Amino acid sequence: MHGAMARGSDFDLAAALARPGFTPGRGDVPALLDLIAGGADPAAQRAAAALATLGDLGLQAVLARLAPVEGAPLGEEGARARLVGAAGILARRVGPVGEAAVARLVAWTADPQVRVRRAAIAALGKVGGDAARAALIARWDAGDAPPDERRTLAEALGKVGGAEALARLRSTDTGDDAELARRRDRAVLMADREAHRAEPSEVAADAAPPASIAPPVVRLGCKAGLAPLLYEELRGLGLAGPPPRRDDHVDVTLRGPWSTLFASRLWATAAIQLGALDVARGAEPEVLGAAIVRLVTAEPTRALLRAWTRGPIRWRLGFARGHKRAIVWRVARDVAAAAPELVNDPTATTWEILVDDEAGTAELVPRRLADPRTAWRSADVPAASHPSVAAALAYLATPREGDRVWDPFCGSGLELAECWLRGARSLAGSDLDDAALAAARTNLDAAGATVARLAAGDARAYAPADLLGGAPTLIITNPPLGSRVAVAAPALLAEAMHNFGRRLAPGGRLVWITPAPKRTSPAAEAIGLCLVRAFPVDLGGVRGRLERWDHPAK
Numbered sequence: 001m002h003g004a005m006a007r008g009s010d011f012d013l014a015a016a017l018a019r020p021g022f023t024p025g026r027g028d029v030p031a032l033l034d035l036i037a038g039g040a041d042p043a044a045q046r047a048a049a050a051l052a053t054l055g056d057l058g059l060q061a062v063l064a065r066l067a068p069v070e071g072a073p074l075g076e077e078g079a080r081a082r083l084v085g086a087a088g089i090l091a092r093r094v095g096p097v098g099e100a101a102v103a104r105l106v107a108w109t110a111d112p113q114v115r116v117r118r119a120a121i122a123a124l125g126k127v128g129g130d131a132a133r134a135a136l137i138a139r140w141d142a143g144d145a146p147p148d149e150r151r152t153l154a155e156a157l158g159k160v161g162g163a164e165a166l167a168r169l170r171s172t173d174t175g176d177d178a179e180l181a182r183r184r185d186r187a188v189l190m191a192d193r194e195a196h197r198a199e200p201s202e203v204a205a206d207a208a209p210p211a212s213i214a215p216p217v218v219r220l221g222c223k224a225g226l227a228p229l230l231y232e233e234l235r236g237l238g239l240a241g242p243p244p245r246r247d248d249h250v251d252v253t254l255r256g257p258w259s260t261l262f263a264s265r266l267w268a269t270a271a272i273q274l275g276a277l278d279v280a281r282g283a284e285p286e287v288l289g290a291a292i293v294r295l296v297t298a299e300p301t302r303a304l305l306r307a308w309t310r311g312p313i314r315w316r317l318g319f320a321r322g323h324k325r326a327i328v329w330r331v332a333r334d335v336a337a338a339a340p341e342l343v344n345d346p347t348a349t350t351w352e353i354l355v356d357d358e359a360g361t362a363e364l365v366p367r368r369l370a371d372p373r374t375a376w377r378s379a380d381v382p383a384a385s386h387p388s389v390a391a392a393l394a395y396l397a398t399p400r401e402g403d404r405v406w407d408p409f410c411g412s413g414l415e416l417a418e419c420w421l422r423g424a425r426s427l428a429g430s431d432l433d434d435a436a437l438a439a440a441r442t443n444l445d446a447a448g449a450t451v452a453r454l455a456a457g458d459a460r461a462y463a464p465a466d467l468l469g470g471a472p473t474l475i476i477t478n479p480p481l482g483s484r485v486a487v488a489a490p491a492l493l494a495e496a497m498h499n500f501g502r503r504l505a506p507g508g509r510l511v512w513i514t515p516a517p518k519r520t521s522p523a524a525e526a527i528g529l530c531l532v533r534a535f536p537v538d539l540g541g542v543r544g545r546l547e548r549w550d551h552p553a554k
Helices: 013-017 026-038 043-052 056-066 077-090 096-108 114-127 130-142 147-160 163-170 178-196 227-236 258-263 285-297 299-307 325-338 387-397 414-421 434-447 489-503 517-526
Strands: 217-221 249-253 269-276 313-319 342-344 351-356 361-366 404-407 426-431 453-456 474-477 509-514 530-538 543-550
Touching: 013 026, 013 043, 026 043, 026 056, 026 077, 043 056, 043 077, 056 077, 056 096, 077 096, 077 114, 096 114, 096 130, 114 130, 114 147, 130 147, 130 163, 147 163, 147 178, 163 178, 178 325, 178 342, 227 249, 227 387, 285 299, 285 325, 285 351, 299 313, 299 361, 313 325, 325 342, 387 414, 387 474, 387 509, 387 530, 387 543, 404 414, 414 426, 414 434, 414 474, 426 434, 434 453, 489 509, 489 517, 509 517, 517 530, 517 543
Parallel strands: 313 342, 313 351, 404 426, 404 474, 426 453, 474 509
Antiparallel strands: 217 249, 217 269, 269 361, 351 361, 509 543, 530 543
């Protein structure tokens, strides 16, 4: 409850508003109104947001400050406009306060002062809804708005959307008002995307690429260092093209549906290569924007989008470095003119055109696509394995139906789930973290591995034989690295290795990632393990080595 509160003589409300957690009270209302009316940012913006937290009290305070005294002038126009803007924040609240604030904003669209009308119009555009749309259309149709107000109206109509708003925007004669034309074009894009949002849109993963174009090249990304393993997996599936030239991706030529790629479990990202932009590096924004438009509206791109999209083709433009908003809007406008079936929608997008202007390339990234490979993964813990890394560990381990598999640092259970999906049927996991064990249970059950047994245990001493009905034939784990562990990871893993030697069955395998192979390799060799394969891998700033060690059969 907001009540009156005493403030010391040295209390600075503007400074207090900048502190997280500060809550204004009833006694602060007059000073909040003064800050808003004064317009000195960021204090004015913070005061408006704080006033909105007071609900009806805040709204009534704004209305009282704005109410003209009989026979007195309306007051300073800028201050009144800023107070109307504060009421606009209150109008976004759900319930009677919001409804009352919207009603006042509608009334202020007929205010005699232009800046007040513009503030009300801008606020209604952000609020949206039928009442706001009707008021904005009525003000637009009045036909007496001066140029600056008409520009604000165009922007607000684009935000509220709707067929009536869109029709008026499209029929607007902007004359020689370049700024109105710019805002009108942007508003048309916004209203058009809103009109299409009611229709579902998704990537058609089961559709083949169109026969009228060359089969697309898809770049499959992975953690740096894992490209050789990914290429090996793809080659076994009959999907591989030329060997990778870098260690973080493999390019494949896709002649079948997108779902074909789901047979591979080691890739993390996928993007269709659209080709080179025909501009020099460092080109002017207008030149770069025109090149992007040509690439997006080229028939091969449009044919692929038509074939691989169900519903409206919603897309957005992104850049590998920076936002470049001016180019984004220019490209969206020009693409809409050249290819009306492509609906620019940065929020509910189905496809992203990602441009690397330094490399001079662009790629098409699916954004509304369910990945069935990890549909079972619903629980997580901090710093858990990335699914593609867990898949790489399982691929290297080659689990078999007769294996007894133990993960001594099981985390959220992804490695065990991957082993289950590759045929292993006897699984055990241990961890010192109860939250990790709970997450692992959730994920393993969802993956169908309900037989997996989990227990609390320290990897340096735990014996999993009772859980597995015998010594493990495969130890697979992505142990805690870097900041994931409170103690020194190399020492922890070297100690754990001694325990692995006591537990691993003759002829068994150990597959893991170590951050310090110079420390852990001697420990592995000391227990009789032989290094079979090794791959350096970057786990997002923590470098390690993915290793497979085999234990000779006795």
